[in-house]
Amino acid sequence: MGLGDIQYDDILAAAEEFRRLGRDNFLQTYGFGRARSYELVLDGMRYDSKAIAGVAHGHATGDFLTAGDFSGGAATVARRLRDLGFVVETGETPPNRATLLERLRKLKVSRGPGHPAPSRHQPLSLLWAISRAADERPRMTPWPRFREEVGPLLVEFGLPNAKATPEYPFWHLRGSGLWEVQGVPAELTDAMPKLSLLDAHRPRAGFKEEFADLLLDPVVRLDAIATLCETYLQDVDRQALFARTGLAGYTTAGGLANLPEDVNDDVGTDDPARATGPAPRRDTNRSVIVRDAALARKVKALEGDRCQVCDTTLRHLNRPYSQAAHIRGLGSPHHGPDELPNLLCLCANCHVLFDGLEIYVDPDGLVRGTRDGRASRPLRRAPAHPIDEAHLAYHRNLCHINDHKPPAG
Known part of the structure; x- marks a missing residue:
């Protein structure tokens, strides 16, 4: 999936469908909420930019995107629309770095009777979600994958003897104002759904769009990681934690591309005896950064x-x-x-x-x-x-x- 597949005429086709169905029906049909920050302005009308881009992608490729399919946030969509010559205006003022970090510091984490320290479930889940932002993966993750990937992290890095319950951060992170859950029927959202309902409905969760946009900035992303570590994870081995959460690049100033050669190279021989002849070679295809x-x-x-x-x-x-x-x-x-x-x-x-x-x-x-x-x-x-x-x-x-x-x- 790439926004580069979308062309000018695809946007016009999506806008025409928006007008024909009406805003509410259009958004509900294609799985989008109302735009919070960026709106497409065309012929005197205002359109929800991300919904238009998702439907335009369907017109271009046959693959209609929903809100959770975008690796980038609304700001990325706005850039593509502007590149195509459209006018995009901001609506509500989006949150800034200070808002993000303040909310990370004030997570509503629980404290069990046997654990005076704050639970690590929410901070660990957010670190895992930040790693997805760093890899430019979709911000919304289905419940089965969340359980499969976050559950073991809670076992390995959670408080000693604490029960690993990934369903709790998946649902209760909504209280931070940073997180949303999609796909649970409205009549079931007053209380935390039972595991059977999560398994049946397979909802998706992740950072809200406006905070996902902020985390695309590497500087803000590092600030967020530092805030979570210093506030909730002071007694955790950071190198081990980063390796397990997909953040290994943050253990070196050079990033993953500059790790020592022996870290990722497992070529060798099982024979401990002295080798003869020249060292073996292998063909590889690599993408390298071009330096000046x-x-x-x-x-x-x-x-x-x-x-x-x-x-x-x-x-x-x-x-x-x-x-x-x-x-x-x-x-x-x-x-x-x-x-x-x-x-x-x-x-x-x-x-x-x-x-x-x-x-x-x-x-x-x-x-x-x-x-x-x-x-x-x-x-x-x-x-x-x-x-x-x-x-x-x-x-x-x-x-x-x-x-x-x-x-x-």
Whole structure:
């Protein structure tokens, strides 16, 4: 499914059907609610932009989309409509980053008689949903899949001896104002439906559109992850948690594309004896990020090939050697920009430490260690080398959520 399949005439066909059926019948027929933020304006009428896009996709491909089928939110739809030459206007003011983080801090989590600590069911479910946003998967998930994927997380990372009940966060997260459940008959929504009813109706749940839109921004997404971890999951092994929730990219500043080669390469031989001949090879197809080599050369020239952290100047093949390191990684899930203010000139050792979240630059410009008592030292900056403080803050946030170690035992 892609919004790029939708063309101008498909939008006109959907709008014509909207007018013929009337708004309420149109939305009910195709499984949409009223637009909260973006409306298509055409010939003096206003249309719910996402519903129009979903029906237009059906006219284009034969696949009619419902509200939960979109990987992007309403803002993504608005961009596509504008690209096609249509006018899209905002209605209600959408929530902002501060609203999202405030609601995450104030989840209505339960506390059982044997567990004075807040339940982790809702925070863990939200982390799992955020991982879906990072992967650009549909925001709404059917109950059977939610139970299958979230249930084991609650067993592994929930409070000790707490019963894993994925149906509770699936339903009760609605109280946060961040979450919605679709597909349960209205007469059954006054109280939590029984498991048999969830199994029978197979409803879907996920972040509301306006919050799903916010989570498409990598910076906001990292803030949301940090808020959940620091508020509810302080005693959880973050590296293990991120690996299990699909957020492994947040354990390195470089993202998944820059993990060490031996992490994902299992090629080898069962014979422990010494191998003979050249190392084996295999053919692969890879999608790689294209970096601007001129920018890398520029940052090295500006800093004289000296590491900005430790002042080391390495030599290789009788030449100065340094590496251009991105502060906010280019790969998923960070999606940092390939620009000079997002680059540092580092030696190979400090590059590994920086990408591995072992060192960071504090707000005062001092390089500090995240896990040891290493002496701080100022980050050297050439006068003509601009560095964006927002990228340094993003990297600090990554270090902060990864430096916590759960207590032994």
